[in-house]
Amino acid sequence: xxxxxxxxxxxxxxxxxxxxxxxxxxxxxxxxxxxxxxxxxxxxxxxxxxxxxxxxxxxxxxxxxxxxxxxxxxxxxxxxxxxxxxxxxxxxxxxxxxxxxxxxxxxxxxxxxxxxxxxxxxxxxxxxxxxxxxxxxxxxxxxxxxxxxxxxxxxxxxxxxxxxxxxxxxxxxxxxxxxxxxxxxxxxxxxxxxxxxxxxxxxxxxxxxxxxxxxxxxxxxxxxxxxxxxxxxxxxxxxxxxxxxxxxxxxxxxxxxxxxxxxxxxxxxxxxxxxxxxxxxxxxxxxxxxxxxxxxxxxxxxxxxxxxxxxxxxxxxxxxxxxxxxxxxxxxxxxxxxxxxxxxxxxxxxxxxxxxxxxxxxxxxxxxxxxxxxxxxxxxxxxxxxxxxxxxxxxxxxxxxxxxxxxxxxxxxxxxxxxxxxxxxxxxxxxxxxxxxxxxxxxxxxxxxxxxxxxxxxxxxxx
Amino acid sequence: xxxxxxxxxxxxxxxxxxxxxxxxxxxxxxxxxxxxxxxxxxxxxxxxxxxxxxxxxxxxxxxxxxxxxxxxxxxxxxxxxxxx
Numbered sequence: 001x002x003x004x005x006x007x008x009x010x011x012x013x014x015x016x017x018x019x020x021x022x023x024x025x026x027x028x029x030x031x032x033x034x035x036x037x038x039x040x041x042x043x044x045x046x047x048x049x050x051x052x053x054x055x056x057x058x059x060x061x062x063x064x065x066x067x068x069x070x071x072x073x074x075x076x077x078x079x080x081x082x083x084x085x086x087x088x089x090x091x092x093x094x095x096x097x098x099x100x101x102x103x104x105x106x107x108x109x110x111x112x113x114x115x116x117x118x119x120x121x122x123x124x125x126x127x128x129x130x131x132x133x134x135x136x137x138x139x140x141x142x143x144x145x146x147x148x149x150x151x152x153x154x155x156x157x158x159x160x161x162x163x164x165x166x167x168x169x170x171x172x173x174x175x176x177x178x179x180x181x182x183x184x185x186x187x188x189x190x191x192x193x194x195x196x197x198x199x200x201x202x203x204x205x206x207x208x209x210x211x212x213x214x215x216x217x218x219x220x221x222x223x224x225x226x227x228x229x230x231x232x233x234x235x236x237x238x239x240x241x242x243x244x245x246x247x248x249x250x251x252x253x254x255x256x257x258x259x260x261x262x263x264x265x266x267x268x269x270x271x272x273x274x275x276x277x278x279x280x281x282x283x284x285x286x287x288x289x290x291x292x293x294x295x296x297x298x299x300x301x302x303x304x305x306x307x308x309x310x311x312x313x314x315x316x317x318x319x320x321x322x323x324x325x326x327x328x329x330x331x332x333x334x335x336x337x338x339x340x341x342x343x344x345x346x347x348x349x350x351x352x353x354x355x356x357x358x359x360x361x362x363x364x365x366x367x368x369x370x371x372x373x374x375x376x377x378x379x380x381x382x383x384x385x386x387x388x389x390x391x392x393x394x395x396x397x398x399x400x401x402x403x404x405x406x407x408x409x410x411x412x413x414x415x416x417x418x419x420x421x422x423x424x425x426x427x428x429x430x431x432x433x434x435x436x437x438x439x440x441x442x443x444x445x446x447x448x449x450x451x452x453x454x455x456x457x458x459x460x461x462x463x
Numbered sequence: 464x465x466x467x468x469x470x471x472x473x474x475x476x477x478x479x480x481x482x483x484x485x486x487x488x489x490x491x492x493x494x495x496x497x498x499x500x501x502x503x504x505x506x507x508x509x510x511x512x513x514x515x516x517x518x519x520x521x522x523x524x525x526x527x528x529x530x531x532x533x534x535x536x537x538x539x540x541x542x543x544x545x546x547x
Contacts, residue, residue, distance in 0.1 A: 397504045417520040422508040425501050 018372075025378050031317045037286070039240055039249045046253060048287055053318050056263055058285055059098035060311045061293045062087060063269070065112075066101045066129045066149075067305055068295040072342075079340055080112045081119070083296070086333050087308075088121035092324030095123035096315060097308070098291065101149055104128050104139040113143055127190070132174070134181035147188040149228060150178060154205050155195035168204050176211060183219050190226040192269070197235035201244045201254060209259045226265040227255060228293065231280060234273030234303065238283035248280050249287040256288040267291035272303035281306035282314050296333060297344060297351070309333075309350050327382040350383060357388040359395060359440070368402050368415075391441040393432035397425040404450055408461040416457060423453040467514075467540075467547045468533040474509045475529060478502060488530030496529075510536055516543050 022030045033050040040046070064087075065080055075083070084100065091097025102116075103109040113126055128148035130136035140148045152175045153159060156168075165171040175191070182189035191212060199205050209227060216224035229251055237246045244250050248268070255261045268284030268291070270277045281292040298307035309330045316322055334344055334351035346353040356379050366373035371387050380386040388406060389399040401418035410416060418425070427449050431437040451458045465473070468488060476483035479496055492498040498506060507523045510516075510532070516539050526532045540547040 397501055418504055419507050419511065419518070419520055419523070422501070422504045425504060429501050 025372050028313045028317045028377050030320050041250055041253060050286060056290055059291050060096055060308060061098055061267060061291050062100035062124055062308055063293055064295045066103060067300040070301045071299055077108055077112045081115045082336060084116040085119055086329055087124055089326055090329040091123050092326055094324040096323055096325050097124045099127050100124040101127045101129045104143055110143060132178045134178055137181050137185040137187055140187045141185045147190055149190040149192050151194055152191040153194035155199035157198055158195050172208050179215060179225060183223055188223050190228055192228045192230050194230045195232040196229050197231045197246050199245050206254055206259055209255055209261060213260060227261055228267040228269050231270040234271040236270060236280040238279050248283045252284055252287040252289045263288050263290045267293055269293040270306050277306050278310045281311060328384050331383050331385060356385060357390045359390045359392050368398055391428055391446055400425040400428055407450060424449055467537045470513055471529055471533045474513050478506050478509055486529060490529050491527050514540055514545060514547060516540055516545050
């Protein structure tokens with residue numbers, strides 16, 4: 001590797017370079033690449049061209065009702081129907097949120113599925129989720145579903161320690177019998193390669209995938225097997241050069257290019273045990289897997305799954321276009337989830353109470369002069385959430401003035417200057433300096449003080 | 464009637480809690496008189512009230528010394544037709 005040092009003379013200018021081709025404030029910042037990405041596989045450089053992301057049918061799939069529900073008490077039927085309806089609105093007419101999967105085992109499971117389909121949305125398509133048991137296809141067929149996921153665990157931890165097969169061959173034969181049963185039932189099987197990041201890739205995963213591809217050649221295209229790569233314990237790594245079985249790029253490469261599983265039949269399903277869940281999902285997109293499986297707000301078994309709303313933002317960032325996605329629905333979903341007792345941390349991206357709230361006076365000063373300085377994108381337009389300032393002793397007069405202008409909904413020339421906000425700012429400072437307060441000032445408290453100390457503005461804008 | 468400078472000194476003394484006799488025209492509000500951020504804004508607000516004028520926020524807050532403040536306020540009074 002060349003380590004030749006370079007000289008970097010200052011490029012002086014009086015006009016700011018805001019790099020707006022990437023940071024177009026009306027959208028999440030673009031994800032751009034300088035050229036192909038190179039990964040060394042078996043010692044040879046292999047090129048992956050990110051330009052293909054524009055032409056491939058990238059999609060988001062959802063498992064809020066399956067994996068998401070494995071981490072919480074069951075949703076009611078009405079709750080699931082409402083969430084499904086909002087997911088359909090969020091994903092838009094192009095089906096960016098392409099599919100969502102349902103349990104089929106209980107009467108309520110089947111009722112939910114029926115009521116979701118009665119809404120008449122084309123997307124997300126409804127798919128099932130069953131055990132790898134031939135008899136379960138009766139449920140799928142009776143529900144009138146075209147596709148179902150089925151457990152086909154791929155690591156020896158599962159094959160031997162959990163499922164108690166005597167050999168890998170016995171295991172693979174059993175899985176293939178279930179796949180055959182799916183074909184016979186006219187249902188497309190989606191084989192969930194559980195624990196793939198801890199599996200013997202060359203010894204089991206690739207031979208099994210190869211056999212599934214051969215079996216798929218014998219059935220109509222619409223029944224051909226899909227493969228979901230399940231990073232069950234969150235062991236996946238996105239780093240270039242990481243080794244199998246943990247390397248996400250190499251797993252995708254092996255299945256996609258060496259076995260020949262088409263990109264539109266590959267799906268990534270991750271878990272967040274090592275804080276890598278979102279980046280691993282997007283990495284799977286980059287290296288040739290078209291579908292990333294997600295849950296709303298990342299809520300899923302243990303540490304959760306790739307957050308659906310994060311994948312939505314990444315999708316827009318890759319495409320550079322909303323593609324029919326209605327991002328405002330993300331906050332509608334968050335409000336709904338809160339209303340049914342689903343906790344969302346205050347600092348959670350895009351929807352947390354304080355996700356775009358600053359407490360620092362110096363940041364509030366930046367927001368006053370140009371909100372782009374401290375806001376990730378136009379959160380008012382895309383999420384219905386303008387940037388905010390939380391008031392503490394660190395907020396300064398700038399923070400107080402920003403808060404008051406937000407309260408009155410004032411923009412541009414209409415904004416009240418900070419001189420006019422001095423009485424409220426003084427009250428805030430006295431709370432900490434004279435009263436010894438140690439907590440943030442709530443919106444309700446400050447609103448009351450604005451009413452009391454700025455009565456003429458209150459009458460004008462709130463009266 | 465007190466001069467603009469005398470009135471500026473009186474307001475400054477009241478807002479910052481200082482003895483007016485010890486405030487000189489060359490004194491800087493922050494460095495010499497110890498005005499904190501919120502007090503600088505309060506000073507501008509009190510000058511507006513004292514003289515019955517509206518000042519540009521950025522211009523007013525960029526004034527450094529008592530003497531400069533008196534000059535700036537006198538100029539704004541003239542512009543706004545207010546007798547100082």
